[in-house]
Amino acid sequence: MKVTIHKLFDYLLETTASEPPECFIGFSLARSPRLKDFLPDLDPDLSLDWNGVSFLGLPTLRQRVIDQAGLAATCTADDVLITAGAAEANYLLFRQILTAGDEIITEAPGWPQAGVMAKAIGATLCEVPRDEAQGWYLDPEAVAAAITPRTRMIFLTNPNNPTGRLIPEADLRALAALADRHGIWLVVDEVYAGLEWGHPRPPSIAGLTPFGISTGSVSKALGLQGLRTGWMICRSPGIIRDAMILRENASEIMNALGERIAEIALRPDRLAQALSRARAEGGETLDRMDRFVADQARLSWHRPQAGLIGLARLDGISGESLARRLLASPYRTFLLPGSAYGCPDHVRLGVGGGPETRLVEGLDRLSALLNSWAA
Template sequence: MPVPSNSFWEQWLTAHRAKPDACVTLSLSPPPPLQDFLGELDPCLPLDWSGEDYQGLPSLRENVLDCYGYRFACSVDDVLITAGSQEANYLVLTQLLGPGDELVIDTPGWQQPLVLARQIGAVPRLVSRSEESGWALDIDQLEELVTSRTKVIFICNPNNPTGRVEDAATLHRIIAAADRVGAHILSDEIYRGLEWMGKETPRVATMYDRGVSTGSVSKLLGLQGLRTGWMVTRDRKLLAEAMVLRENTSEIMNVMGERIAEIALRPERFGGAVERSRAIGRTRIDLLDRFVAGQPALRWNRPAAGLLGLAHLDLPITADNFAETLLAAPYRTFVISGTAYACPQHLRLGAGGVSLTEFKLGLERMAQLLAACA
């Protein structure tokens, strides 16, 4: 059956067509230019598949293990390179879920698994995140929702869109619930590395035999256009089945994406790039936090990780109406309404993806609309 449309996609498409002047909803670290990598690219590189390994460039997989902290529990054979974390999630969910199977998923959270579950005919079981508790996952509710019909528990950790990070103690309870019924845990860890509160995000693939961690070079390094990500799991059967499915969809990896990503994850580059992203990101989040604090109509839980958070809109209009008005003239600024996450009175505020000048322009125009609506 066709993939159902959703508010998240529709808002993105509308904004893309509107060509706004500013944006305050993106979560991407500043992207480096191609010229930063040209000196280390082989100009004789054939623009065909590298032919080295169907799981992805071996040196890139080695770098993923080292840079993202999987090495102590996982090997290079536990890594599959994919077209971003989106494809990694897709490969896992479509292999594990069938009609009538249950998917336990956090809400508000990343919408892709919900879209795929509905397309497959699986049954989503939603676990609430509480704004009053800093968007903490209701782990007691999750444990109650896990049954013999549960095939996958999905979490986005750090969470999109709240920036919440679930700690190891919570992850151990999720693992116990999954292990009780033989379920897999799929943990989208794409914002890992952008933690602001000093707590490192746990890696599910290192903690559970049926755990899958997905990620990419998009958010932390700003390399979204490479479409290069990965899934890491010690479940070799699942990884092999994912390769079969990929052979019949995207087939093989983008050789240029793999080569540039491999360069970006070399130890002599990676540390400096992370420091740059974190320094810029912290400055942007601080600016956004001060903006929210100065607006009577907004309140939020400052994100513990990543470059986005959900802000409650305390006005006599919905977030949809506010976002639509902000996108139109004279404001011409894009912000995502919380309806994309079933939070109709919230706005997804993001501090990444654009220049500082554009970001500040977006905040200025949002402040103008907030004042006009008060």
């Protein structure tokens, strides 16, 4: 079946095709470093060919992936496949695990890739709603109740995209036990891991069950989206091999330069410094956003526990109507409507990107629009 576009990407395509906005309220990744930051650690004689290097990806990078995920005691570098971002890792898993007639359980709201791929494959998507009244809590018992004999995969994000809610360790272990009991692959997209606000980083699911598959990338917490370098971690050699073969027919082998830079970025000292900077900048901006929401009569939200985005509820306004008017003159400010996640009465607020986003000015423009909405 043909792959159809999901609302989030459709809105991005539509809004970026016209005059670019001046301000952004919704950047979902940390401020991006520059190439010059990595040049001292790059060998000028580095070959950009992939010959002679593992088809799974740069071995030193794969070990860095294991180490940053805290999985050195349970996984090895051979349990990692390097991919073109977390999105490709998820794509390879959907394609190899699901077939027509299967069922996949996911969360709502959640990353819409699961719904797009389920429809394309001919699988049935079962959405378990997160409870907004309880801060977007996901009940493991509700996930358990959704399992049928046809369920082949559970797909979640942790921290949740788009609400920033964390699945705590006890609930992750309950979900891992479900996967063990039913023999279901439990895929958790962990792209925002490392940016927790006052909460411990939950353990990666690949370390909790042989059916656990963790996906991630250097895009969000490290601001290295342009490298297109991500991964999957799974203790099943069959899953890794099948994904590698499928990737050979898509993006093919390796992004040699991207993997080298990603390996440098994930070295313990560099990683700690980058995360510390991202937490400092993101935390300060999140405090500002929290105050902004509190001051707006028509906005409310549950402050994200992790990551750089959150979902805010609107009082009496359609999220898409607000976003489109804010994008037009005189406001010229980008905001992602909650309809991209199936939540039409919400908007996604983001605190990433650094000064280039002109976030403070964008919030002033949003405030002016909200105050004049009735008129």
